Amino acid sequence: xxxxxxxxxxxxxxxxxxxxxxxxxxxxxxxxxxxxxxxxxxxxxxxxxxxxxxxxxxxxxxxxxxxxxxxxxxxxxxxxxxxxxxxxxxxxxxxxxxxxxxxxxxxxxxxx
Amino acid sequence: xxxxxxxxxxxxxxxxxxxxxxxxxxxxxxxxxxxxxxxxxxxxxxxxxxxxxxxxxxxxxxxxxxxxxxxxxxxxxxxxxxxxxxxxxxxxxxxxxxxxxxxxxxxxxx
Numbered sequence: 237x238x239x240x241x242x243x244x245x246x247x248x249x250x251x252x253x254x255x256x257x258x259x260x261x262x263x264x265x266x267x268x269x270x271x272x273x274x275x276x277x278x279x280x281x282x283x284x285x286x287x288x289x290x291x292x293x294x295x296x297x298x299x300x301x302x303x304x305x306x307x308x309x310x311x312x313x314x315x316x317x318x319x320x321x322x323x324x325x326x327x328x329x330x331x332x333x334x335x336x337x338x339x340x341x342x343x344x345x346x347x348x
Numbered sequence: 349x350x351x352x353x354x355x356x357x358x359x360x361x362x363x364x365x366x367x368x369x370x371x372x373x374x375x376x377x378x379x380x381x382x383x384x385x386x387x388x389x390x391x392x393x394x395x396x397x398x399x400x401x402x403x404x405x406x407x408x409x410x411x412x413x414x415x416x417x418x419x420x421x422x423x424x425x426x427x428x429x430x431x432x433x434x435x436x437x438x439x440x441x442x443x444x445x446x447x448x449x450x451x452x453x454x455x456x457x458x
Contacts, residue, residue: 240391267444277432279392279448292445326392335380335438337446339392 239263242327242340249317250348256313257343259327267291267332268310270302273324273342285310286332314345322347350375350439352449360455361425369420369452371409371435380438381411381418382446387431395420395433405429425456 240261249255261268269292270282284292285304299315314321324344328337351374361367373379383395396404398411398418409420418435435449 269446271448277451277453279434279451281445281447284444286444328392330444332444335382335397335446336394337384337392341391 240327240329240338240340242325242343244343245341246344246346248346248348251317251319253317254313254315255317255345256311257325257327257345259310259312259340261308261327261329261338263329263338265329265331265338266307267330268304268307269326269328269330269337270310270312271326271328273326275323279326283310283312317345317347319347321345350379350437350445350447352435352437352447354433354435354449354452356452357450358453358455360457362457363427364424367420367422367425367429367454367456369433369435369454371418371420371449373416373418373435373437375416375437375439377439379411381409382436382438383407383409383418383420384434384436384448385431386434392434425454427456427458430454430456 242259267286269284273279282296283302288304301313304310324342326342327340330337353372381398385395386392407422434451436446
């Protein structure tokens, strides 16, 4: 019944590794997002996809590459992980233009 | 560019006291404002939006375009109101880009 689900919930890895976080929504929404929440709880938008097309791409290092195989899925791949990438990454979805985002539980990434 | 400012990181009030969580925004066009809430161990979720002009869980927020503010208010705080509150603005990108403030942690003490 989970509306927006992310996996994994927790991820601990070494600097330099490559990792992926997956997100799926079963709400029938057409737009999905990745947000990064830092240690001070600041939520910053990273990417947004509408109907599998990238429509928002904030100033994010090239090491971050989102992929949306279909409207219900949005994955985030991170290459060459750095200490500063440690954060909670939230996936969210919405119907375009409504403004009400539905969030996943977050994926806590710790880079050692 | 659109920006949202929440000046208080932490707001501590006693149960039954009035609550006001401040939010100011910067946007040249016509914004849509929201309040999102994150209770402990729960997902971030929509609390209310200015266009619906409704009261949710006793909370209200009025958009003041002159002061570019959207403060969240509740006359009598309850213990269960303790949570992280985010003000958000939707403006650029055809209403698709939601920009969040830095959040205010509300703590209601007995």
